[in-house]
Amino acid sequence: MSLTETDSYRRRKAFMSQAFAGLCLLTTVFCVLVLVLLLASIFYHGFPYLTKSFLTNYPSRFPAKAGILPAMVSSMWLIGLTALFSVPIGVGAAVYLEEYARASRWRSLVQLNIANLAGVPSIVYGILGLGLFVRAMMLERSVLAGALTLTLVVLPIVILAAQEALRAVPDSIRGASYALGATRWQTIWHQVLPASLPGIMTGVILAISRALGEAAPLVAIGAATFMNFVPRSVSDEFSALPVQIFDWASRPQAEFRDVAAAGIIVLLTMLVVMNASAVYVRYRYGQRIRW
Amino acid sequence: MSFDATGIGKASKWAAIGASSPPGRWGERLIHLVLLACAFVSILTTVGIVLVLVVEAGQFFREVSIVGFLTATKWTPLFRPQHFGILPLFCGTMLVSIGAILVALPIGLGSAIYLSEYASNPAREVVKPILEILAGIPSVVFGFLALVLVSPMIRSVFPSANVFNAASASIVVGFMILPMIVSLSEDVLRSVPLSLREAAYALGATKLDVTVKVVLPAAISGIVASFLLAISRAIGETMAVALAAGASPKLTLNPLESIQTMTAYIVQVSQGDTPAGSIEYRTIFAVGLALFVVTMTLNILAQWFVSRMREKYE
Numbered sequence: 001m002s003l004t005e006t007d008s009y010r011r012r013k014a015f016m017s018q019a020f021a022g023l024c025l026l027t028t029v030f031c032v033l034v035l036v037l038l039l040a041s042i043f044y045h046g047f048p049y050l051t052k053s054f055l056t057n058y059p060s061r062f063p064a065k066a067g068i069l070p071a072m073v074s075s076m077w078l079i080g081l082t083a084l085f086s087v088p089i090g091v092g093a094a095v096y097l098e099e100y101a102r103a104s105r106w107r108s109l110v111q112l113n114i115a116n117l118a119g120v121p122s123i124v125y126g127i128l129g130l131g132l133f134v135r136a137m138m139l140e141r142s143v144l145a146g147a148l149t150l151t152l153v154v155l156p157i158v159i160l161a162a163q164e165a166l167r168a169v170p171d172s173i174r175g176a177s178y179a180l181g182a183t184r185w186q187t188i189w190h191q192v193l194p195a196s197l198p199g200i201m202t203g204v205i206l207a208i209s210r211a212l213g214e215a216a217p218l219v220a221i222g223a224a225t226f227m228n229f230v231p232r233s234v235s236d237e238f239s240a241l242p243v244q245i246f247d248w249a250s251r252p253q254a255e256f257r258d259v260a261a262a263g264i265i266v267l268l269t270m271l272v273v274m275n276a277s278a279v280y281v282r283y284r285y286g287q288r289i290r291w
Numbered sequence: 292m293s294f295d296a297t298g299i300g301k302a303s304k305w306a307a308i309g310a311s312s313p314p315g316r317w318g319e320r321l322i323h324l325v326l327l328a329c330a331f332v333s334i335l336t337t338v339g340i341v342l343v344l345v346v347e348a349g350q351f352f353r354e355v356s357i358v359g360f361l362t363a364t365k366w367t368p369l370f371r372p373q374h375f376g377i378l379p380l381f382c383g384t385m386l387v388s389i390g391a392i393l394v395a396l397p398i399g400l401g402s403a404i405y406l407s408e409y410a411s412n413p414a415r416e417v418v419k420p421i422l423e424i425l426a427g428i429p430s431v432v433f434g435f436l437a438l439v440l441v442s443p444m445i446r447s448v449f450p451s452a453n454v455f456n457a458a459s460a461s462i463v464v465g466f467m468i469l470p471m472i473v474s475l476s477e478d479v480l481r482s483v484p485l486s487l488r489e490a491a492y493a494l495g496a497t498k499l500d501v502t503v504k505v506v507l508p509a510a511i512s513g514i515v516a517s518f519l520l521a522i523s524r525a526i527g528e529t530m531a532v533a534l535a536a537g538a539s540p541k542l543t544l545n546p547l548e549s550i551q552t553m554t555a556y557i558v559q560v561s562q563g564d565t566p567a568g569s570i571e572y573r574t575i576f577a578v579g580l581a582l583f584v585v586t587m588t589l590n591i592l593a594q595w596f597v598s599r600m601r602e603k604y605e
Contacts, residue, residue, distance in 0.1 A: 215529075
């Protein structure tokens with residue numbers, strides 16, 4: 001090979017390398033553009049229908065009169081109860097796995113099981129909820145059955161996030177507490193949990209936003225799509241924002257698709273508020289503790 | 292959002308200490324038991340899923356043979372004559388999932404390589420939150436977008452395409468699983484030791500050579516794991532495909548046709564008024580069981596690949 005040949009070979013190699021870098025950058029920019037396009041399309045369709053009466057009306061046969069009030073109230077009930085159930089159980093399980101369970105087959109079995117549950121499709125949880133809560137426990141199509149089903153969906157997420165937060169607490173804190181004569185639970189309650197609280201809160205908020213957007217398990221247990229009342233107790237029938245959006249989007253009239261877009265704006269706004277508060281918690285309280 | 296595929300960390304070293312609480316402290320023991328019960332809920336959930344699916348599907352298989360269910364090519368449980376062959380639903384599911392992977396894998400892998408090998412820190416700070424936003428958008432929103440945005444685009448290129456078609460579902464599901472592929476693949480690419488890259492550079496390799504011939508092969512088991520987890524997510528994806536892909540179960544490989552997936556079928560039955568205990572009602576448990584087995588197999592396989600990757604570099 002002559003000198004000029006190796007030179008052109010090198011130049012070609014360098015060009016290929018640059019081109020590849022450009023290609024990878026392009027795919028990343030593409031991801032960003034797609035997100036912008038998606039949001040723009042939703043706002044374009046939904047904005048005209050996003051009025052004050054849309055937020056206070058009940059569903060209607062007429063697109064102009066359709067409202068989202070029952071779905072919104074139902075969703076509040078659902079995520080409130082889901083948080084109430086999933087936080088104590090999820091954090092409890094995480095504390096058990098991180099602070100109590102010794103490295104054993106039992107521990108790795110539970111851990112593997114949680115990882116697997118996180119990968120089970122949410123519609124399968126819906127079938128479980130239908131068989132277990134709606135039929136076997138005879139809760140019927142109630143807010144409570146919906147919240148319990150959603151609890152099972154988000155539980156693996158809460159447990160994994162809480163475990164990560166607990167793991168981030170340095171062992172020196174535990175050691176110092178034990179050295180002062182604290183029992184295990186005193187150590188956990190007064191030292192480990194407060195220190196890991198920002199991390200746990202962030203994980204919980206993300207899990208609850210997941211519950212807010214979940215429609216499949218609720219459709220499977222029989223969420224209503226046409227409610228002319230708002231649920232007032234845990235035994236009432238329920239709808240949910242994503243379920244209502246699904247119903248509107250699946251109707252043939254174009255106007256109802258725009259109503260669905262307005263519903264999506266409401267849903268996304270709630271999600272943004274929740275995620276922003278997660279970022280705030282991480283930022284505000286995460287800074288106070290420095291090891 | 293983190294995607295720890297196995298989540299198997301190391302137990303705190305303090306877990307072993309103080310395991311024997313002082314005998315007088317019954318409160319400590321009670322708390323231990325309560326926390327154990329919390330962890331047990333996750334085991335009970337798995338047992339519950341398996342029991343509910345197997346018991347109800349067992350009733351179904353008394354009337355329909357398993358072999359017929361798995362091999363017959365017609366699925367018409369909701370009208371007569373009834374046929375219970377899951378192949379059309381399975382075919383629809385695979386059509387959508389493979390299409391989704393074809394969309395997500397090149398883009399996702401490209402972005403992961405960019406983020407791990409090329410991006411400056413400020414660029415990462417911008418792109419990562421955007422991917423998190425994409426990951427946080429609910430499924431039903433993607434379904435809506437498939438209907439109002441993607442499907443019209445497809446129909447303007449292929450006028451013969453149905454309003455509801457597998458391709459539009461594939462594309463949106465592809466974007467739903469994209470953040471997962473990027474996040475998991477970027478993690479494994481970053482976990483490839485720097486020494487491997489430096490050795491290649493020392494031999495005169497360009498950045499392209501290093502990335503494609505050294506880093507990618509070293510991270511291949513992790514990338515395969517992310518691919519398997521993503522396809523499992525796509526198979527279980529429900530609301531987007533229920534809205535976009537249609538409700539006509541058929542054996543076809545044409546992505547422009549209306550099809551039905553296993554998940555969309557479950558939604559369709561749930562929306563109607565099928566009386567509990569009827570064979571139509573039990574079909575959703577049989578389909579659910581098939582869905583559970585397929586996704587679980589893929590998840591376990593993915594975990595095996597992840598643990599192989601860990602053994603290699605940790």
